[in-house]
Amino acid sequence: MVRFGPAPLPSPVPDARGPLRIALFTGNYHHVEDGVSRTLNRLVRYLLAQSHEVLIIGPTVPDPPMEHAGTLVPVPSVSIPTRPEYQFTTGFPSDVKWKVRHWKPDVVHIATPDRLGFAALKWAEREGLPIVSSYHTHFPSYLGYYHAGALEPLLWRLARRFYNRVGEVFVPTPSMADVLREHGITAPIELWPRGVETDRFTPEARSSLWREAKGFSEDEIVITFVSRLVKEKSVDVYADVVNRLRARGLPVRGLVVGSGPEREAMEARAPDAVFTGHLGGEEIAAAYASSDIFLFPSETETFGNVTLEAMASGLPAVCADAVGSSSLVVDGETGFLCPPRDVDAFTNATARLVEDPALRQRLGAAARERALTYDWDAILGRLADRYRAAASGEAR
Missing domain, CATH: 3.40.50.2000 (Glycogen Phosphorylase B;)
Known part of the structure; x- marks a missing residue:
């Protein structure tokens, strides 16, 4: 297997408004190499290059298939029986809560509505921290492939219970935003598309x-x-x-x-x-x-x-x-x-x-x-602006 190494960091360009501290909770950061993990790692590299600080909280495995950016604080997880390469988090341990609390984040970004995600949501609410989320994996659309379509209403109930408690939800496309709204997601939705390295993919x-x-x-x-x-x-x-x-x-x-x-x-x-x-x-x-x-x-x-x-x-x-x-x-x-x-x-x-x-x-x-119109720096810069708006209480 050929491993993806981290992309080179861009030249540091500190944000003149001062650095932010972002606590990023995710169910997959480096234990499976896919679009989600690569996108989040690229985001973290961009933020670090701009002198922001990022603490990533998520599961890990021995010998992960990709090198990760930033500081990862591991949490307990178990393998999913039918898909052993995937890890399912089992919670947000008290020692990790202590570490994140004393790190004093300005904003909490929860990327996965799993057990860790729900626990982090509850914790951040108690701490009075601004919370944003991002929608990466359209789990309801998977169910038909595994003869589990009857579970779709349950997944959407959980989605509403989670996303309607955050300050903003970042989605990659307008069509995805439409789907979330059709299923009762009433939290403010912001577009966060993806970019592409057009000098590499050419x-x-x-x-x-x-x-x-x-x-x-x-x-x-x-x-x-x-x-x-x-x-x-x-x-x-x-x-x-x-x-x-x-x-x-x-x-x-x-x-x-x-x-x-x-x-x-x-x-x-x-x-x-x-x-x-x-x-x-x-x-x-x-x-x-x-x-x-x-x-x-x-x-x-x-x-x-x-x-x-x-x-x-x-x-x-x-x-x-x-x-x-x-x-x-x-x-x-x-x-x-x-x-x-x-x-x-x-x-x-x-x-x-x-x-x-x-x-x-x-x-x-x-x-x-x-x-060529999908420029990574511009896209990630807009997301950093949403973090700042959330941290300052200016998010809509």
């Missing part, structure tokens, strides 16, 4: 040597999927689409980047695809740029970091017309949006790009241009 990273090393011929159209390999990412739809395109006689081949509990089943379902496992650094950038189409049928994204990385790499994206992807992909301009789980629609949309190189190039170039 069409210039395309490499014929990389393609050759992975076994792709020059005339094959590489259709790429980048994600953890779990049911809720619609890995079955991806495999079925690639198989149908090959059955039509189209010169396509799948490239799957990532690992997870569904890898074995996915390899059996798409035996001709190339599976790389986790990639990091220059190799993940080369994987995107050396591909031709990004196919990501997941309907459970709150944003879609991998979609934005693919767009920055100059790939047209074929994604589910659902929360997250629908805020990134402009249908017919930077890629195509398809009804979730509609294998026929995904197959036909992808086939259009396979069969029309000019269309593929035009949409890919437009995708790159759209990705």
Whole structure:
């Protein structure tokens, strides 16, 4: 497994208004390498570079898959039985409360509404501290993949009980904000989109040597999927689409980047695809740029970091017309949006790009241009402003 190392810190640019102390509570900071953990680590690096202080409170594991930024105070957790790579926090121990209290945070940011999150919420309320939260994982959308749809009303009740007690909720897209409001979240909602390293994820990273090393011929159209390999990412739809395109006689081949509990089943379902496992650094950038189409049928994204990385790499994206992807992909301009789980629609949309190189190039170039508008420093700077507003009592 290739590990993601921390991105270099930007040159320190202290905030002229003085530093803040932010206590960040999260259910995943470094024990699973995914969009949530990478986003929070990037946020912490940015804040530290601006001379703010951050204390992270969350679970840990021996030999975590990524190096973390800042000071992490570990709390007890247990492995989730069906997903042992994930940790579920069991509370907010008194010794950790003492440490956080004496650290004297200016604002509390709770990123996960788990047992730690609820305990931190109750504690911060008692301490009279300003509290903000962020919505990273759309858990209700996962339930159908695990035959647990009956639990959705319960999850939304818990969500209302949690989010309606904080000062602000940060969400990645307007469509996600709409979903929260539709389900009774009445707390003020602020947009916190994600950014992308456009100097790292770029069409210039395309490499014929990389393609050759992975076994792709020059005339094959590489259709790429980048994600953890779990049911809720619609890995079955991806495999079925690639198989149908090959059955039509189209010169396509799948490239799957990532690992997870569904890898074995996915390899059996798409035996001709190339599976790389986790990639990091220059190799993940080369994987995107050396591909031709990004196919990501997941309907459970709150944003879609991998979609934005693919767009920055100059790939047209074929994604589910659902929360997250629908805020990134402009249908017919930077890629195509398809009804979730509609294998026929995904197959036909992808086939259009396979069969029309000019269309593929035009949409890919437009995708790159759209990705250039997602600047990390500007995005994280706006979030730091929301922290300051919360700490000063100016948040709406």
